[in-house]
Amino acid sequence: MKSLTTILLFLLALSLSAQELSTTSRKAQKYFQSAYSHYQLHEFQSAIEELNKALDADANFVEAMLMLADVYNELKEDSLQVIYLEKALQQNSTHQTKAYYVLGNANYRLGKYQDALTAFRNFLSRASDSHPFYEKAESKQQLCLFAITLRKESGNAQAKNMGAMVNSEYDEYWPSLTVDGKTLIYTRLVPATGQQARRHFQEDFFVSNNADGEWQAASPMSSINTYYNEGAQSISADGKLLFFTACTQIDGYGSCDIYYARNRKGVWSKPQNAGEPVNSAAWESQPSISANGEYLYFASNRKGGKGGMDIWRCQLNGFYSSGVPRWSEPQNLGDSINTPGNETSPFIHADGRTLYFASDRHMGLGGFDIFFSRLVNDSCWIKPVNMGFPINTHKDEQGLIVDAVGERAYFSSDRPGSQGLDIYQFKLAAGMRPTPVSYVQGKVFDEANRNPLCAQIELIDVDNNTLVAQTESCWEKGEFLMCLPLGKEYAFNVSHPGYLFHSENFALQQVRKASDPISLDIPLNAIEVGSATVLRNIFFETGKYALLSQSKAELEKLIIFLDKNPLVKIEIGGHTDTVGEAEMNQSLSENRAKSVYSYLVEHGVNKDRLEYRGYGFSVPMASNETSEGRAKNRRTEFKIIAK
Template sequence: NAPKDPTSQEILYNRQEDFYITKRGPDGEWEPVRNIGSPINTPIYNEGAQSLTADGQRMYYTVCRGNCNIFFSQKEDGKWGRPQKLPAPLNLDQFSEKQPSISPDGKTLYFVSNRTKGKGGYDIWRSHKTDDYMWSEPENLGDSINTPYNEQSPFIHFDNQTLYFSSAGHAGMGGLDIYMSQMLNDSTWSTPVNLGYPINTHRDEDGLIVNASGTMAYFSSDINPESGRDIYKFELPQEVRPIPSSYISGTITDIRSGWPLRAEYSLVDIDTEQTIMSNKASEDGTFFLCIPTNRNYGFFAFETGYLYHSEHFNLVGIHTADKPYRKNIELSPIRIGETMIMRNIFFETALYDLKPESVTELSKLFDLLSLSPTMKIEVGGHTDNVGTTEYNLSLSENRAKTVAQYLIEKGADPNRITWKGYGFTKPIGDNSTEEGRAKNRRTEIRVIGM
């Protein structure tokens, strides 16, 4: 918010809002700020209130001259590209839309607007991405969040469930206070919690953002009249922290050609069968997905004409996010002889009864059969080497049969499905270690006909 004319004594109208950037040096100190320049900053408009996608490659931000609208810019060769205004119905020329916050999967944009059909003043709205450029009709977040007064500065955390925002309408300390609310389901929110003193004061506090681990927060306040509006940071109290989030990143390619695939991928809570986040890989096959901790997840990557890939992340009881995951995924075309491992199929110990958390991946396999109506498969059961050969052959046979029967009972053609138990004859891990034995206890799918 630099002065247009440094020699002028005018304060209110002698301001130009631009974006600046600084980095923390090795000594922990912030480097001198620098203006990020064109094409984002302009000499005649005010730019501000940015929100970056989780991979840092797209920025949504506000442009104001009179009314405000939301623009975005895509990084190209490490530089920000030409800004583009988001279309209607997200932006409306006769109203203001500003202060965007993009969800970690890049599919939902939260913002404030003074458009009609709100609760009064500026409300928080959200819109869902329908393709690379278009957005759905915005929906008001409702009276759990919005009041007849102004709500400002929404920030959806990397857990995709915790929302921070400022409001002048909820019970507070005066001016704009910062609040936290969590999504109860896709359309309702918990009662907002005031972050309390000394964060909130009788002045205006807004613009809060929280790091991925949920421990540190930054916000702006005009509590000090001598310095104007400044940026502050603080350690977030435990009771208003989000779910700490890690991430998985990598590339998705064709296993034969190595060509990148714009495959879809999703993160599913396999205990509730709820899809937490989903997206599509970039043109170069790269993907980036936030993973909130303290849940039991299945990760799936799938592309038309290919066998899907699955991973399992059991983060139940883990409340820190200091271990990002890197995974390069190779998808196999649907051809006779190709195989895939189902990493989210679980059985009771030493039994062949499926655990409830297996349903998510079983449904994915059923969908694959439906999308590939000529494909025939063999369900293969595999064990570690604990126990006799006869015992493990019988156990693996029964487990494979259980999976096949589940698919048939769900409606799959029994003529397209066979099963076989291999015991411990085809290990993929070292049976002398627990990690290796865990890899060997698996269910595999092999294409046997087309």
């Protein structure tokens, strides 16, 4: 928003040069001239003192009132600015038209939307449509109407201060949270020390851990913090990868760049610049890493944007052997998200499809408001939705994150009761929630010697055979964590060269909280004659043997395995439970095995490498006395018969 300097001071300068001030008091004119000199030097307190003297000499001195309003605008004292604008307007001066426009801006910044609307309407009734502020006033009139409606439709979200274990006498902001909800990392503005002590304050990272539902006393991340500013961070779902913003670094590409550090066995590596093309000569900041590690979202004012700060994303294609990230080219999120204004503080939820961000241009309550949008068809974002009052206010709101379950949000605010900026949490309204997410964590190891393995792990939506997420158990060798958006059925595959792949099925139709994740120990069998693995994502209708379409992902995985191991021959085995006659089950198991065999042959696998056999219920994996046991016994396996 333009300050009063650009709107009123030009008028005052004209008045001064033409000696057309509204007062005839020489004493008032003298104080006014002195105040004007102080104002030009940005000596605002001295200007206030001289202007008050001028008003003591002439209480109706309009230009003194307007300059006081101008000074209080520079000092961001909107309430005092309004007082003197209203006093000036009572004098019915030639400055009245523009003063109404400025009054509308001041009231809007205060969140007094009805008063702002009245002021803008007064301006529009007095100004011609050729006035330089006419179109802006019309636009701001619509903003006021939108804000009034939004306030009337306010929700009942009650923000709760996170307390003394997290917050302090200093400013806390930019929270980030691991997927298990147990580690909170945030930025704190602390007194500067060492080489930067002359700057008075610097940004550092602090971390608080949740134990038994209680947040513990925060401590600084000493291995990451420096004498310079570090802030606006994002931690990966497993807590092993941290992206953050650092400015004026020796190895920087621009004023602010994105950096990263990796955690191994509880120790953070030395931060490194994330490199091009994420960073450029422009300003890059406020990173958000997607839970599947596929995309890094960030804010930048680089060329090619829509104007101001825009939200971009880069695909993370793993890391080079040197440890440096491999990036795709940055993508601007487009017109649905970005505007000619500023869009900042992106947070991509662990569901990979719900984006929360701040904007000062999308319709809101003033300043920066928080919005959310959802990704459709992997490329289109729906029109952003304002999160409404009381989450948004007439002040700036930024840096909101949401936990994996999708119920609780965290953000920073300086609302009453805080010590400067504090971190708050609140329960999200149902319509603003993302898809709930749980996660699977575990260890991959060699079945024979129990040694950990660096394996590739994939999560596939069986309904449409699309890759949802992929990761590896390599950084902490053998260990992995992967987010699981609820409400879907997934094929989960683990593979390592020289081993049979491991298959799991997750039918996550019911809500499974992040506090109750799936935990797996995954032994992989080396490719040896006699080794076998269960194909848990081969599906048939009850009592039938035609393959269902949801089997495609697993069948393609088996084809890839055979392509990579051209000397291997396998037997496909069908197994049933004990429900029904033995003869019927024997026939069913053989036909199911044959269906898999036929699919492989039809898709290019040499039939000389394949055999199939039905075992009926003769080789159970579990008791047939329970439904769970019978489900395990109904299975398709493949076994190595030659290599």
